[in-house]
Amino acid sequence: MTEFEDLRLAVYRSFARTGRAPSAEDLAATTEADIGTVRAGLAELARTRHVALDEAGRIVMAHPFSAVPLGFAVMGRRTLWWGGCAWDSFALPQLLREEGEVLVSTRCPACSRPHAWNVGADGPPDGDQVAHFLVPVTRMWDDVVRTCGHQRLFCSTECVDAWCHQTGSTRGYVMDLPTLWRLAAHWYDGRLDRGYRRREPEAAKEYLRGVGLSGLFWGL
Template sequence: MNLSNSSLHYYIIKHIVDEGRAPKIIEMSRAFGVSTNDMAEALRALQDYHGVVLHPVSSEVWVMHPFSTAPTNFWIESEKGSWWGNCAWCSLGAAALLDRDLTITTTLGGESKQVVVEIKNGQITNKKIFVHFPIPMVKAWENVTYTCSTMLMFESESEIDNWCERHGMEKGDVQPINNVWEFSKVWYGNHLNRDWVKWSVNEAKEIFDRFELKNPIWNMPSNGGRF
């Protein structure tokens, strides 16, 4: 099996979708016919490409957006399996990739009140939910796990204002869940493709514009690099 960023990304995310967990380095090295050292090096290259997040010591898969291999505040469940999503955005993206009836269980603002978002026949049934994006996209990959941990669901914008004040968090963009759902379908739409490539910064900007994401947190300078 040819070992490239695209083929490795596809192998990992397909394994997560099918098995509910990421493959281990030893499993991937056998599948691709390479040594574990070569596989770890390939995984680090994929991480440099922003295609995966690895455990810093073991180099095993920690995050393969939109899925997490570690417990998070977003639990995705269907009749055929269950997964962790990294954040509100990722969980909706995972739902789009899975393309089936499912629920996303989380807590509002990462606090005590639980909410269940149901997606049935491709539609969100409870649309009175908002998603808060507090971290500017230009800083998203400085600590992407932290960035994801802050993208949470709320029941109102005033609730977000209160949450930001209590936690000393700068308020970012607030989007209705249905717009994030439609946005996530496009953003994560190619993640299960064998020929997946990471969005460029300019492609990302075009998608942000398409969904009228106008808040300054979405601003990024145009360049030829990958998001």
């Protein structure tokens, strides 16, 4: 358990409740800590990959929550969240079970065609679209905002190839919607609970294999 568990919980629960990132002042009031302690705690949470901060120390991401738009919107019963990426957008209804199904919407990065799915915890949504992940797992935290911004949903593999040609990118990993749903289903289990622990590398690999992923892209 992190030394700053109260702070971590305050960040995640604020995102879950409001759809936005709490400020340092918000967190100081919630945790009854001074601003200096909060800022030091956020820096430690960023170091241990529980949150991502911008250069000013503001929260940008606390996966699967995002404070910035990266291509997805997720609409619950009363709350709108930015979906940080395809993975995180599909994970939100898994983490927020009381929401039931949520509406995940985006545009194909290649042709701008709009897409939307009702995504819940009972099974993957229907659709022939595919998810494309550009950055391999060993490099995902080099620039996590860029990584998440390039985990997108496309109309088809043809649109993936067109986007790669348009942007000069090397094709990464492509998966169908059921695989994406399985990847998201339990990856973030426990993040809203006290005592959450990140998976150790071998446990993470076992999880990835279990949802049907393989190859060097995933470190497998």
